[in-house]
Amino acid sequence: MIIDAADPDEATSKASDYGKRDAAISSTDLVVDDQLGEIAFMGVRKLSEIWSLSESGEVQPSDLAEVTSSELEFSSYEDLLEFLRLTPVVLRYIN
Numbered sequence: 835m836i837i838d839a840a841d842p843d844e845a846t847s848k849a850s851d852y853g854k855r856d857a858a859i860s861s862t863d864l865v866v867d868d869q870l871g872e873i874a875f876m877g878v879r880k881l882s883e884i885w886s887l888s889e890s891g892e893v894q895p896s897d898l899a900e901v902t903s904s905e906l907e908f909s910s911y912e913d914l915l916e917f918l919r920l921t922p923v924v925l926r927y928i929n
Contacts, residue, residue, distance in 0.1 A: 835903075842881055849878045853903070879904055904929050 835852070839845035853875040864871040907926035908914040916923045 836884075842883070845881055846878050849881070850875070853878070876906070 835849070837845050837848045837852075839848055857873045857875040860873045861871070864873065905928040906917075907928060908917065908923065909925075913923040913925065917925065
């Protein structure tokens, strides 16, 4: 995803807002193992500033930032809670 922002803080804020909205929309009617499921936004993992070439060929920062995301899949709600308590659990990391 590409976000137009004046600085990294604004880019992070915009990315967080997008992630929260996307998680809420994606959770609508989500069913996992015959139970209602939920996708939770856990924060911005990585922010990369994009640089571009000027007409004179000089490298300069642009006003864009690239945002990537990953998903963590837990085998149970209890594993999720343990993870949030910083207890090691087995999970599936989807880049």
